[in-house]
Amino acid sequence: MRIKKSDQLKLKTFLKLFFVCLAVFILLFLCLLWSLGAENDGDYEVVVTEPVIFKRHDVVVAVVACGDRFEETMTMLKSALMFTKIHLSFLVVSDDHLIDRFKEKLEQWKTATKNRFSYRVVPLTFPVVEVEEWKKLFKLCASQRLFLPEVLKDVDSVLYMDTDTLFLTPVEDVWDHFYKMNSSQMAALAPEHEEPNVAWYNRFAKHPYYGKLGVNSGVMLMNLTKMRKFRWKEYVVPIYKKFKLKITWGDQDIINIIFHYHPDKLYIYSCRYNFRPDHCMYNSVCKPAEKEGVAVLHGSRGFFHSDKQPVFKAIYQAVEEFNLGTDSKQIFLQTLETYLEERKNTNCGHVKDIFLKNLRNYMER
Helix, strand or coil, rough: CCHHHHHHHHHHHHHHHHHHHHHHHHHHHHHHHHHHHHHHHCCCCCCCCCCCCCCCCCCEEEEEEECCCEEEEEHHHHHHHHHCCCCEEEEEEECCHHHHHHHHHHHHHHHHHHHCCCEEEEEECCCCCHHHHHHHHCCCHHHHHHHHHCCCCCCCCEEEECEEEECCCHHHHHHHHHHHCCCCCCEEECCCCCCCCCCCCHHHHCCCCCCCEEEEEEEEEEHHHHHHCCCHHHHHHHHHHCCCCCCCCCCHHHHHHHHCCHHHHHHEHHHHHHHHHHHHCCCCHHHHHEEEEECEEEEEHHHHCCCCCCHHHHHHHHHHHHCCCCCCCCHHHHHHHHHHHHHCCCCCCCCCHHHHHHHHHHHHC
């Protein structure tokens, strides 16, 4: 059955009118929604955010921050952004009163760096009964790191950093050690000491520890997937209960005890990835740093904020003063060179070039 031409014209006209009316209706509906939103602007603001999910191969820098550690933590994270050439993921575990502060500052940085990183800020979680006891073990909240495999079940691996650390190399240079581990190793740490005569663990520890001189936990690569498979938490709690009256350095001692009994699970990288005042305050004892430069600086025992070793305070000051998104890395290097030159006659100042060597190599890449 064929439709007459006159009927076809009527049908086309009808369809045109229908779609015009539909478009007008949609436009009026959108205008109504906009006007309603404008009326309510003064009452509240709806912010829709997407959850940040870390993928298996993301480079995740994790830190635990409580009490007065906000500024120190932000300075460490800034140093990570200053030199990296890849997209980073930050995971901040914090007590409640700092969470909003971290989110606000990190959002500002995302704008300044054109979204060069993603982040999650999560509250403290201790999956044990004695929460307050664990929270106050050694430094406030430091023991949270021991429970990261349980707390971060959706995360494969992290580079855990103490708040009093600074990157003097791209983060990926440290992260690459994951690819050097064998199939049994689930974490990486640097030695606590290089010289037995001044080392702490071999002279004073009343509990087992890793190797001959122990390890320092300030810069720790953690394969959380392997640690969960190892049943890490099932070691942490019993060890604490057994040795709680003998440990001095809190979570670090517990880590040493675990790897004393399971040395095959630990990968050791050199002191240049966890360079502390002890490495230069008497003599220069970190030979890898002399050769290749300091990669990660650790201002343990408050050295970033005291005048005991002015070099450590100067490096922290230079990073703290750097403005993300505006200052150039060349300006930072020049500033740091000036600060270190002014302190060259101090103990660690005598080897000031080891703090610049790695940075200069980075600038030349």
